[in-house]
Amino acid sequence: MRTGQAFIEVDKVDPAILKIRQLAAQVGGYITNSSVSGGRDQIRQATLELKIPAPKYDQAVGSLSTIGKVETVNSTAQDVGEEFVDVTARVNNARRLEDRLITLLNTRTGKLDEVLRVERELARVREEIERYEGRLRYLSSRVATSTLTITVHEPAPILGNNPGENPIARALRRAWRNFIALVAGVIASLGVVIPLALVAVGGWVGYRRWRRRQISP
Structure with a gap:
């Protein structure tokens, strides 16, 4: 059972x-999901x-280059043979038990509750058989079919979102706006710092004059 993903x-x-x-x-496959x-x-x-027939998986992967520039392809394989053998054995055992119960039911002459x-x-037992057979059908379909998920994307734009826009000019405009914002921030800060500095200087001068008057006889 093989699965793959391609970009x-x-x-x-x-x-x-x-x-x-x-x-x-x-390749004889079909598309199950798309977005x-x-x-x-x-x-x-x-x-x-x-969904691709298992024998055609390699052919499909080899044809991806006809779609565009293949960036990555990842493939994984899962061996379900052991589970298939185990479930098959469970089905056979359940069928043998079913046959014995049918024989017992046909020859039973005991009480009603025993019947x-x-x-x-x-x-x-029959419910178990149906469940096992369903699992076998699922495993058989998975083994016969491989899954390949393909993602295609357009190239990333080189000149930005607006056609014809020069990225260097856009960067210079952004730098100029940042510089203006910085200058505006400095001016706004000075509007607070300068008054505080004037108050501090005035207080210091007043204190010095007061000290001189205290020291003078």
Whole structure:
């Protein structure tokens, strides 16, 4: 059971989505989930989840370069063979028990409560068989099908959000605004510091005069 994830850079998302759908059809797969995102100040991207026949997985991965610039591809494999063997053995054991209970029920001539007890046990065993068989069907489908999730995104803008805007000019304007804000902050601070300094100087001068009068005879 193999799963993979790929990230691809493309010029435009919409044509890339069409190529992914074509790739899925070429390898006999199909798309189960898809999402497209992108808005103001965001890079547009799309994610599609493909279900691919297991023998065609490598072919699909090898064809990713036809969609755009492949950035990363990660693949993992999970061995479910041991679980498959274990569940199969449980099904066989449950079926043998089912056969014995059916035989016992058909030949039972005892009390009614004993017959009902056998019927309840038979119902429980059959429920287990259905659960095991469902798990086997699930494992079989997972082994036969691989999952490949493809995310495509457009390139990050080089010149900023506004077309034609020079990033150097934008940086200079930002630096100038920061400088003006700094000067304004200094002036605002001086508006508080200077009056306090004048009060302090006046107090110091008054104190010196008072001291001289105290010292003079």
